[in-house]
Amino acid sequence: MPSQNMCGHVSAPVVNTGGSQAVSREEFDMLKAQLEQARRMATVGELTSTTTHEFNNLLMTILNYAKLGLRYKDEPSRDKALTRILDAANRATKITGSILALARARQGQREPVALKGLIEDSLLLLEREFRKYRIHLELALEEGVPAVLATGSELQRVLLNLLVNARQATPEGGTVRIALTHDRQSGEVLLSVRDTGSGIAADVLPKIFDPFFSTKSGPDATGKGGTGVGLSSCKEVIDSHGGRIRVESSLGKGTAFHIRLPAHTAAANAERAGAAETSPVPSEGA
16 A cells, blocks of 8 residues: 655555565655666766866966966967967866766756757867877768757767767777768657777677676776666667667677657657647537
8 A cells, every 4th residue: 555754745665576565656766866866977977087187288278378478468469368268268167067967967857959069068078088099089960950859968978978988999099980960751860979999799789778787897997887887878868768779780890879869840749749639629619
């Protein structure tokens, strides 16, 4: 039977297949929310080292150009110094905004999101990592791709997971390619991340999105990866947005993840159609 907690809220029990009570629905929802927040913070934690170095570089830029502006009194030198300081400060602001958006739990707040901007924000956080390992980035971003109806921070977490995985799988001198297109026939936005790493064995591919399954023995030298929660979380997010994610890989050639999401116009039309089907039909006399 349902029970009341101390706050007076009813907790409906979740019953397992054996018929015994496992955990209340309220507790289940709370644990699920805690797991989601832990996943968010894990992503933020993986970016800490990269962003710390990036902020240090930006601070050094600001300090050096501030000294330059004080040393040289002519207007051109001061204008140059102030411009560089402003550029560095704006970059720091964007990085801070991206990190805060990832850390905040904003489930359910969906709005039109331009994936091109999301890609650019993600690379802002990771480009130093790619430079450090001498990995080339190729961007094939089609112009005019429509937005998707989504929680931007959730999709960014998916993209960051895929990019970190691609970076880890790709040897120095390799390439990671990001492509964004619009399939006008299906009304979907297509996003893919492809690396030139070692690839994944065919017998492993069907399990790649299973919770806690990982092809890695543990975190790499940077402390990233190895938990097996990243890709399963990615699939959950994409599924919850009405999309699909699939993987293709060949040993020795690399791996590609392909995501399909309904374009905002298509998603809006589907929602309107669903609402129309469930709306009561007014009587003739109304």
